[in-house]
Amino acid sequence: MQILKEDVRQSILRAALNEFKSHDYAGASMRRISAAAGITTGNIYRYFKNKEELFEALVGPIYEKIIHYILDLKKELGRSYAGEDNGLKYLNMVEETIVGLFLEYSAELTILMNRSSGSKYGQVKERMVSLIVTILEDAFTAGPQNAAELTVADRQSARMLAGTIVEGVCLILREHEDGETVKRLVNEFVFLYHLGMQYRCTH
Amino acid sequence: MQILKEDVRQSILRAALNEFKSHDYAGASMRRISAAAGITTGNIYRYFKNKEELFEALVGPIYEKIIHYILDLKKELGRSYAGEDNGLKYLNMVEETIVGLFLEYSAELTILMNRSSGSKYGQVKERMVSLIVTILEDAFTAGPQNAAELTVADRQSARMLAGTIVEGVCLILREHEDGETVKRLVNEFVFLYHLGMQYRCTH
């Protein structure tokens, strides 16, 4: 009844996912994770050095991807402002990458965003917000080259919008597991912000 | 160099505020709180019976106030739908009570909303969101009498909007201390949602 190494690793990750869905990084229990994975307490440490590394194995790749995608998005927007590209590609990117990521890894994202306090990802919301702020500031000024002229009030608004976008997405992730529902709500949500942004840029 | 009782109490509350800002109710440490307050472990229990009561002293009064204010708001909106009153009074209420409360107790609210899992306030965000959901559902249908006809998707949207409103306001509060700035951002934020709501109700 020997389980192969990779199988075990996967069942630990699966169990950890469930554990972290309902507990903070600090509150999650390695004992419960190993029990749920069908292995013993000690054995988990042959696969993951410690709690931190198990957590990292779970959310780290997703963290990298989402940061990467947001950076790509920003670059694409830069091209769009420069006229090298139309806005269509940008929207496609959102659909194909970000929303796709949400759909595929919604559990990991939920954990990354809502359960990582106490781990090295504790500041992840803040980092994501900062990234999105730079995107919004570009949007406010129709391109990065003019970003310097933003007022303090503009910067604050950007930060608030970025923050509520992130929090709003987290919220949706926290409450819904069904992929289609998440997609619909994220779209609605993005649309709401899009509307607000248009209004802002035209008034 | 004995410190006066009230000073100590305040420094405990201040230290607890900081501790709970970065840890769950369960993850917060009474030892760290006392250390940060500059007192010993045992002494904290002269001021607060236990962790639960310290937490309650921090967020309890604010919880009572905000629930109360939201209920008042809902009642006022009810009158507004019934034509007994115009929308002006409603907006004044938001300005005078909710925003004021948020301004004065932003840290406590943040904790109440984000760190209370495991305490008796564990369900507070859910309760607040539920309250706001009923307000939004009334708004979707222009009055409580038609609320029954909402689709599941409508209800999910209402829930998401309510959640992001709560989260968004918390976020603004977390990051800004200046009253005027908070007011402006909350107004911008409320306006954004108002816009979204109008669009939704007319399409």
Place this chain on the structure above:
Amino acid sequence: MQILKEDVRQSILRAALNEFKSHDYAGASMRRISAAAGITTGNIYRYFKNKEELFEALVGPIYEKIIHYILDLKKELGRSYAGEDNGLKYLNMVEETIVGLFLEYSAELTILMNRSSGSKYGQVKERMVSLIVTILEDAFTAGPQNAAELTVADRQSARMLAGTIVEGVCLILREHEDGETVKRLVNEFVFLYHLGMQYRCTH
């Protein structure tokens, strides 16, 4: 040099027995017990869920047995009064069960009787004494049918005798390990009380 599980469990029970011999339930220290058992603080909780369960593992089974035996004894005495049976069987029962129990579990009984205040067995001496009181009251009046006519003073005497019987037996057990010695002393002791009882009933 890993110690087998059952060995550890036994050494915990042995250490607990010693600790509870000289401390109340409340005053006994889990740390001292683990130290005396040669294990660390945390490890004791792998074997016993908490202090209460450790105490219960020590005295619970003995409590059940002794209550059961005393009830049997009383039933047998009832038959004896009714003439259905002679006194011989009764004496055999005392010899075979109660004395045997006391011989085998004298330390546990001592603890059960003298150190359980604060635990769920806090009232055990009282319950045992009460049981024996009913037996003595029957003896005073030569059968349960006349027990109602006892004076307050009689009842107090019965209570005192019952109490000293219980205490006396515990005392003998505490100080002697040799089975024959215990048997002889208990017999002497029972004889003493028997003598007193006869005298009382005939004067």
Place this chain on the structure above:
Amino acid sequence: MQILKEDVRQSILRAALNEFKSHDYAGASMRRISAAAGITTGNIYRYFKNKEELFEALVGPIYEKIIHYILDLKKELGRSYAGEDNGLKYLNMVEETIVGLFLEYSAELTILMNRSSGSKYGQVKERMVSLIVTILEDAFTAGPQNAAELTVADRQSARMLAGTIVEGVCLILREHEDGETVKRLVNEFVFLYHLGMQYRCTH
């Protein structure tokens, strides 16, 4: 509303008596004692160096007296065996001193006998039993000069009887506060043992 020193001392002792009546030495609380005495936590330490000395002030004098009386009793019995004196004086002594002591200081005795485990009086029962054993051994052999010829079994019986006498008295003290009742029960109890002793010495 200044209370004189001696008054305070007395009210502390009174409060301590009540506390120790219902708690072990270890389980008794200095805080509760000071509160019941109507003084502050710290002030108690101006009157008694620590818990141990307060306990000692309460039971120490009674301990000295009872040991002293038992020694006197033994001396008197010695004279009685030597024919220097009749048994009457001996019985008078029991009435006048021991029982008198019980009547006057029953609370302190109860505490001394039943609540002192953990204090320096923890071994008091054992010491008293040893004393009484020497008296009983003399009685078995009609005088100290023959005590050497006792069998092991005799010594064990003496020890058992001494023990149950002590325990029996403790039990009476524990359950009755009314002086007359205590006196009657102690007399009954002493009579019972007297009867047993007579029987033993004549068979």
Place this chain on the structure above:
DNA sequence: AATGAATGAGCGTTCATTCAT
């Protein structure tokens, strides 16, 4: 003399992590 705030060691208990088998 008295106060009562403060101390700090100790309590029962939990849990991530280690290690002999």
Place this chain on the structure above:
DNA sequence: GATGAATGAACGCTCATTCAT
């Protein structure tokens, strides 16, 4: 590879005792 017993630090909390006032 795997086991699960063992470790030890940390937790919330209590309490005898001390000490600045």
